[in-house]
Amino acid sequence: MSAVSALGRRLRGDYEIDEWGHDPDLVDLLAPVVRPFMRVSVEGAAHVPSSGPAVLVANRRLGLVEPFVLLRGVRQATGRRARFLGVPDVAPVGPWLRRFGGTVNRPDELAALLRAGHLAALPLGPGLRKPLRAGALAPECIAPALAMDVPVVPAAIVGGELTGRWDVLLGPPVPRPTSRGPLALAELADNARSAVQALLDEAFPPRWPFS
Amino acid sequence: MRVLVTGVGGELGYQVASRLEADPAVVELAGLDAKAPRRRVRSMKVYTVAPMDRRHILRAVREFEPTALVHLGSWEPDARVAPRMAAERTSAMAIAVLGAAADLSSMDRLVVRSDITVYGRKRGSATVPDESVPPVPTTPWGRSLLEVERLAAGAGAAAGVPAVSLRFAPLVGQRFPSPLARFLRLPVVGFSALADPAFSVLEVGDAADAVVAALHRRPDGPLNVVGPGAMTVSQAALVGRRVPLPFLGPEWVVMRRAAGMVGVGLPDHLVELIHRGRTADGSTALSALGVAPARTPDVIRAVYGWTKPPELSVVRGAA
Numbered sequence: 001m002s003a004v005s006a007l008g009r010r011l012r013g014d015y016e017i018d019e020w021g022h023d024p025d026l027v028d029l030l031a032p033v034v035r036p037f038m039r040v041s042v043e044g045a046a047h048v049p050s051s052g053p054a055v056l057v058a059n060r061r062l063g064l065v066e067p068f069v070l071l072r073g074v075r076q077a078t079g080r081r082a083r084f085l086g087v088p089d090v091a092p093v094g095p096w097l098r099r100f101g102g103t104v105n106r107p108d109e110l111a112a113l114l115r116a117g118h119l120a121a122l123p124l125g126p127g128l129r130k131p132l133r134a135g136a137l138a139p140e141c142i143a144p145a146l147a148m149d150v151p152v153v154p155a156a157i158v159g160g161e162l163t164g165r166w167d168v169l170l171g172p173p174v175p176r177p178t179s180r181g182p183l184a185l186a187e188l189a190d191n192a193r194s195a196v197q198a199l200l201d202e203a204f205p206p207r208w209p210f211s
Numbered sequence: 212m213r214v215l216v217t218g219v220g221g222e223l224g225y226q227v228a229s230r231l232e233a234d235p236a237v238v239e240l241a242g243l244d245a246k247a248p249r250r251r252v253r254s255m256k257v258y259t260v261a262p263m264d265r266r267h268i269l270r271a272v273r274e275f276e277p278t279a280l281v282h283l284g285s286w287e288p289d290a291r292v293a294p295r296m297a298a299e300r301t302s303a304m305a306i307a308v309l310g311a312a313a314d315l316s317s318m319d320r321l322v323v324r325s326d327i328t329v330y331g332r333k334r335g336s337a338t339v340p341d342e343s344v345p346p347v348p349t350t351p352w353g354r355s356l357l358e359v360e361r362l363a364a365g366a367g368a369a370a371g372v373p374a375v376s377l378r379f380a381p382l383v384g385q386r387f388p389s390p391l392a393r394f395l396r397l398p399v400v401g402f403s404a405l406a407d408p409a410f411s412v413l414e415v416g417d418a419a420d421a422v423v424a425a426l427h428r429r430p431d432g433p434l435n436v437v438g439p440g441a442m443t444v445s446q447a448a449l450v451g452r453r454v455p456l457p458f459l460g461p462e463w464v465v466m467r468r469a470a471g472m473v474g475v476g477l478p479d480h481l482v483e484l485i486h487r488g489r490t491a492d493g494s495t496a497l498s499a500l501g502v503a504p505a506r507t508p509d510v511i512r513a514v515y516g517w518t519k520p521p522e523l524s525v526v527r528g529a530a
Contacts, residue, residue, distance in 0.1 A: 013449030091405035112339040
């Protein structure tokens with residue numbers, strides 16, 4: 001019955017989308033279809049602010065599935081809808097991903113999301129060859145978080161597409177930089193990357209050959 | 212304030228003038244346009260001058276000697292005139308009016324109409340730009356308005372007064388000649404099958420409120436004025452009980468021709484809106500002007516509630 005009413009709503013155009021093209025009605029409609037293929041457990045959800053803007057900095061391998069895992073995990077653990085940056089601005093992929101909360105990775109786009117009070121997920125550099133290594137984060141990407149004094153929450157995503165099981169580990173907000181000026185930005189980016197690496201190390205402690 | 216409003220023959224100009232007429236801070240009001248307003252504003256002196264007639268425009272501005280100038284005299288392509296004529300008129304009017312204002316010692320504030328089209332939608336550009344994002348227009352309408360903004364900033368600097376450019380989301384209103392509203396009210400509404408991005412609009416009455424608020428508060432620089440929320444073209448068509456028709460690539464040529472045959476021109480900036488979307492961050496204007504525009508979905512629903520269709524007459528031919 002709810003599927004029928006949802007379909008009726010879609011046919012009447014009676015649903016909300018936002019300025020970035022995010023369509024929460026469509027996301028909720030497709031959630032039951034995705035559920036069997038994406039089982040997500042979340043630890044540390046208390047670190048995500050219950051309201052107001054925040055940046056989630058997360059690792060990725062190729063980055064195709066991880067953003068959706070993070071969004072789904074955050075949604076089921078906190079009830080908040082997060083956005084992710086890094087979609088290509090090319091049709092039809094870009095506009096389609098925007099429906100699910102994606103947007104282009106630009107500092108001014110992140111700033112606009114934060115001004116609107118959103119939770120924005122910023123990806124680290126890809127780690128296809130070394131999935132347990134947090135990738136790089138360009139300092140300018142995170143500049144709006146520093147300028148607007150928004151909490152930066154590290155997130156480690158581990159799991160696999162083949163099993164469909166994923167763990168999302170969320171850490172406490174990274175400490176504010178002690179430096180000033182341009183160094184502050186670099187310090188915040190380093191802190192965020194290190195915090196994600198610490199979460200990955202916690203999930204998979206390094207194994208030494210003779211231990 | 213002695214206020215001169217250009218573009219007073221249009222719906223936005225009329226709405227601004229009628230608000231200023233009731234404003235106790237306005238001691239004298241004048242309007243300037245190529246044609247007189249359709250409805251009378253009792254206390255307003257009207258200068259009817261051709262947009263290309265620089266000599267008469269200069270004389271009118273100098274004679275009235277305003278303390279505040281509201282420049283709304285810009286022609287949106289395919290709204291009332293063909294695109295080429297629109298660009299020529301917009302440029303000529305801006306040079307004459309803002310040039311004259313720069314020389315006046317009486318001037319103390321300047322308000323100019325612009326549009327969020329000035330940001331452009333190049334690949335990879337910001338989807339929801341705020342005023343700090345540099346404008347890179349990608350359509351003739353955007354380039355025309357950015358030129359007007361530059362002229363206004365130059366005139367403001369020369370006269371030593373604040374000059375605000377109000378970058379409106381696409382304007383719609385029952386009596387406002389909007390190519391977007393005409394397009395959305397067609398029985399069959401084409402949308403981009405591969406993208407169907409989000410766009411925002413602004414009701415013309417909210418734009419008039421923003422102009423009046425800008426006159427009083429005297430902000431400087433650009434301000435985005437946007438109805439919160441967004442819609443896609445296909446969604447708008449469904450809301451209006453129109454038939455949404457997906458289009459790909461070259462089929463748009465057919466759509467443009469078909470729409471043109473029923474008097475609905477699809478200018479470049481409208482085609483860009485349909486393919487790439489158009490919206491902006493209006494939060495700064497909200498605090499700077501204290502005007503809260505109606506939400507985009509509500510305005511779009513109102514578009515389909517109009518009993519009278521938006522004007523269809525578009526003048527073709529040389530300026």
